[in-house]
């Protein structure tokens with residue numbers, strides 16, 4: 001009998017393939033900007049725009065405005081086409097990784113509590129959870145957690161009504177998710193499939209999964 005009674009998940013790149021969605025949305029925005037009159041070569045623009053976007057901070061509201069101003073190419077028409085293209089793709093591709101929902105159903109049937117601990121701003125995190133139709137699965141959603149700070153993890157554990165050692169944290173970002181989980185006394189499970197930032201060797205996780213289905217082998 002497993003001692004794991006609750007599982008907390010990071011959101012971006014653990015449940016959602018966030019980077020892929022952002023890359024596709026930027027690519028569509030680049031194409032729309034050219035269509036609206038921006039004089040740049042597509043490959044260059046696509047690459048620069050995505051790089052700018054990542055540096056700007058992926059939760060920022062005005063990356064396209066600043067990008068166009070930097071290139072002395074700002075017009076409302078170009079900005080409008082970019083924003084609309086971006087949002088079109090974003091809502092079409094905001095999906096959980098394959099296997100997430102069936103896995104949640106199985107976990108809940110086993111009596112395991114599920115929750116989210118994310119650094120994302122509250123409204124944006126809830127928009128993503130809602131768009132993926134995941135909101136019904138969670139007993140707790142902690143946003144703006146400032147991981148690896150222990151506070152967010154412990155708040156979620158308390159809402160579960162469990163002890164830290166009965167809860168596993170699943171996340172893709174070693175320095176935030178794994179270091180934070182260990183610091184708070186949780187079981188740490190590295191979501192290697194989503195790993196895109198950070199140093200993998202930041203800490204030794206208790207478990208590593210290569211797809212979400214592997215969670216069942218841990219329980």
Ligand SMILES: [Mg+2]
Pocket residue numbers: 010011012013014171172173
């Ligand atoms: Mg993440």
